[in-house]
Amino acid sequence: MLRLTKNVNGLNQQRTVKSMKNYSRLFLLHLIALFGVSIPSLAIDTNSSLKLQKGNFKILLSKNEMEPVKLAAKTLCKDFEKVMHYKPEIFQNTDDTQQIDIVIINEAVDNPLFQSRFIRPLDGFESHRVYCSPEEKRIYLHGKDMRGAIYAIYTFSELFLGVPPLWYFCSWEPQYKKQVEIKSSFDYFKKSPQVRYRAWFPNDTDLFKPWRRLSKENDELWLETMLRLKLNTVELEATVTYPDYKLNSQAALLRKYGLVLTSHHHVACNNNLMNWAGYWRKVRGVEPPELLLSNEKALIEFWQYSIETVCRNKQENLWQIAFRGVNDQPFWAAFSDAPKDDKERADIINRMIRIQLAMIKKATGEEDPFVRMTFYDELSDLLAKGYLQPPTGKNMLWTFVAGRRDHYPYDDLVSFDTTKQVKLGYYMNLQFTSTGAHLAPAEGPWKMEANYRYVNTRGPLTFSVVNAGNLREFVMEMSANARMMWDMQAYNTDSFLIDFCSQYFGQKYAEEVAKLYHDYYYAYWQQKPSEFPGMERQFIFQDLRYSRVFDQIGKRFSDFSPNPLYDIGFERVPGRSFRIDGNNQVDSLIAGMKKTAVRFEEVSQRCENLLKRLPKQDQRFFRDNLAAPCHYMAALSHSLYHFVSAYKEKESSKRAENLDIAIRRLEEARDALYDTQEGVFSTWYAGDSADGKFNIPAKLKLLRELRNKI
Template sequence: MKNYSRLFVSLLIMLSFISISSLAINANSSLNLKDGNFQIVVSGHEVEPVKLAVATLSKDFEKVMHYKPEISQRADNAKGIDIVVVNESTDDLLIDKLLLRSLDGFESHRIYCDVLKRRIYIHGKDMRGTIYALYTFSEQFLEVPALWYFSSWEPQYKKQVMISSDFDYYQKSPQVRYRAWFPNDTDLFEPWRKLSKENDELWLETMLRLKLNTVELEATVTYPDYKLNSRAALLRKYGLILTSHHHVACNNNLMNWEGYWRTVRKMEPPKLLLSDEESLREFWQYSIETVCRDKQENLWQISFRGINDQPFWAAFSDAPETDKERAEVINRMIRIQLDMIKEATGEKDPFVRMTFYDELSDLLAKDYLQPPTGENMLWTFVAGRRDHYPYDDLVAFDTKKQVKLGYYMNLQFTSTGAHLAPAEGPWKMEFNYRYVNTRGPLTFSVVNAGNLREFVMEMAANARMMWDMQLYDTDSFLLDFCTQYFGKKHAAKVAKLYHDYYYAYWQQKPSAFPNMERQFIFQDLRYSRVFDQIGKRFQDFSPNPLYDIGFERIPGRTFRIDGNNQVDSLIAGMERAVFRFGEVSRRCEDLLKQLPCQDQRFFRDNLAAPCHYMEALSRSLYHFVLAYKNTDERVENLDAAIRQLEEARDTLYATQEGVFATWYTGDSFNGKFNIPAKLKLLYKLRKEI
């Protein structure tokens, strides 16, 4: 009898144990994450950028589930479910490799679960693959979008998160190895970054959530102790690759020439002379050694340009006069830099890029420039300056050359492009990159998006395309984007509004590149230039008052207004733009009222407000040019121009909420557009009448 009692008790204990161990497994054979029943497991030997992403995932759980899971270095089933973070490039994997599913090459990643072992695997081939897997898990199961910081996202509480036993998310290696952002002309972004640690850094987290991997910066070499600057240090913190701007060679440029000689060498700087090659070599050697000592993952850039964004012959007094001779100088200098990089790194064929910007593009198109070739040499072509289309050097490129290709595209532009409102659009971006990919294997991409906030949708499209160009389609991407940020019910309508917004821009000249739409469009900084240039000669009428800005190598490129009467073309173009932007703006306002409250702010900030801004800005320029042409109605038109520009300003400033409460502060202090300065001009002209 005692034996039967003991057997019965033993069976009860066993059943109890089975019941406890199966608490996290539901009837559908899933793992069910609840408050307190799971932990995140990561090796103590893991690299710091992965640890940072793990900590961020833990915070994401806290936002969504109101529970912050423990981060442990040991898998312990007794505590419930283990979310095991696996980086194949880390020595200590914590678990048997036989338990892992296969991956592709660099940056590939996977998420899957083992219900019996009560484990979820967040698995990357290398450091960034692991980081991408962590953020993919957050997006898939916690519904934290990549643009959460820029989209005013509000967490929706989840009591539990279920992962099915058959869930297996797999992402193979990206097609484009280096996928970069270039924050340039940051008149709004820089003052905002200084306000908080989050503003300063979270754009880098955003890049990783979008699965980008490279940041292009200006010169990062400092003196005198062989260190890169704090901007480069942030990239290392997040696990991102550093590359350099097109007037930067070996992570430094000639703007820092005097600093090297005075700070490091304690001497008066030698003059910039082509004949003094020894001094140039010494300058580059310090820069190369700085990068190597800093152990920052770096995509080298070779270049020979001037002190700023200008040709070298503007800085060297002994520069030759002809294009062919100038190209020969560049050919010699970039080969010296490449040889020095190879010697310092010990690599026979390191990844190195050269960017063909402005004068370099022209010299290459003439076949005077002969850049180095090689298996890992990246020839980086640049979209046509001021307007964005494949330029002559890319069209003429000999596809038999042993090089890989890169492409640099402005989603904004310093002096004549989009700035306070997006203008190029994802369709134009896709056309450009598809063309490049027909000329050779695309290995590097960088988009210049300056202040970032205005261009996050376009940058997200670029990130998606660069991972897998074969699967990417802009219309499909945009529908996915709108579904994620504005809900499935309204996604198709919002996607159509995005399309119609971009196509509302005045196309001041017919497209010339085969099969390309919207090759030439009138972005808001072109509006700004018109205000400035006509304002300077407001009492002196001319049908063609506009002129090219400085450093314009191709006549007529600044505005590209078709026809022989700029004033009449502007009036007719603005009339069309007002109608088109106005129609889309009204549809935006109607839809805004139908969206859920949590989606309204991002819709307003990223689409409705820019559209209303461009409508009001177009009305203002329309009346301003009419006032310039027609003296009889000058007062009425100037008054209307002022009212409409004030409305354009107020539309943008109304989006200043939350973390973006001071976003337009930089526009008032030497901003690239500078709405206050334009209003001051109009007030002055009105007062003089």
């Protein structure tokens, strides 16, 4: 029996997932939950079906089709080639052959294939359907619009070719199929998603960025993965370039795949003030004017170029309005004539964002374009105080941010006036730049669900973005988020996890793997009791907090203090960087690491035992996504325990002994991760040095230098 703790609408509940007794019955239920297939559609006449075999089928696609749909169709052909060792051709019209037609329909384009009387109805935007029409010898992959068609294509590939959404990340090995059979009554139908914009934000890409440069596949296939998961938006930094009204290559990739572009929270109108000087020198040929509030006309000109650039490129764009500093900081850090008073500062922001909104409306010709504003850090504080007055409107998205450092609904969302005419967005970190998860996942899908459940009680959720870091470490959590954002009412983390584990590790082991995932996340040290009502694991000690402890204590290793840790830069709330409960940080760390190391070690051992029993084709992803991070956190916790113990120890021999163990355990933590480098990820940790966010080599160097001084 598997017991998974879950948080829904602020209430702690426990759901019991019973042991699976009947394989076919469970598969049926999972098919309903996973793919939205109605029960009547599963009443299949086993004597009637279309059988795809080498050479007996082709793909039909309108000559008017959009380029991203064409790309997805070509990818489907590659999927067939991997699985059936046969690559079908794509045709623009039908003929009189006896071949089976796989017909791709996008209702947003003129398509003569759409005239058939066998076409079935769809819902609104992005809805899609996969169904069989035996009378015509056709299989329809049918979408309401461009992305609906793309989702239909990848749905077919997943259901009938067995290509999982995370195939590039999970070391998937194709299972050869001589024949693919589609029952005549098969009808998969997916209504429009609840959350209109469902985004990833790759951030802190110290590992991802150098890996992307290695190949075209590495650079692009994460976008294909998003579409297979049925996401539709990517959040990027500034994408406007100079001097020719072009967007950068990252935005061009989004257009290629049919994804929406949106911007980071310190980016206004797809640009930010880091590019201020470039505009004036490269576009205007003059030296940049000083950043002053009194230079409002210069700011407007800067924003105007940026807005025109997006419009000229016909980029599908979810606009962001903002007024912040040169980097991820308040505007008053960059403008020398900024006021000192919070109310006056908020008044400036209120004025600037309304100017930007009016410019966007004029440039697009839309009275109510979808526009978002993100309440990050200082903006969240000003909103909670009632000073910030963002615009309202039927398509205005107020994007709230999970509390900084630790991820839970913050004060501005709690105090939000639900009578305002706005839609809601939510930004949640699955990793965090300076104090959160980085080399190993930590937040977990239960905490993700609890956050979004709360947001959805405050207003209609229309936008979601998860900060996904380097991506590879967080693919399970991101998959959970993708599922939830499509249909929050139907989503349940426990059920999702069983489905996920069934798909990637096999039906036989799904329950056992799901329990290991749960126990891994709950092994993290909770260094402070939760304060938000009903929120489990509100405060946890992620691996970048470990990294900060190594760095900060290492700098004063010969100068003992029971409270050696200090807040990092730009910290607006005292004590938020570590949130260690009690009045003695050192003793709390030693006690916390002792407990959490044992918990991680126990789960790690269970992972190793299961790893030997899993089918060979599933072992690598299990190791990479769960076993290795668990072993890493166990060894890392032991290392920090002995490092802090050495710091507290006065006797030289015992101090040296603790440092020796800390070094050995940190090497073990490194090896647990670095040993996962094979296949397309053979150089994954090349970026974990120099400017790496954790930088294990630098931590080992620090410990060895301290040891050599004794």
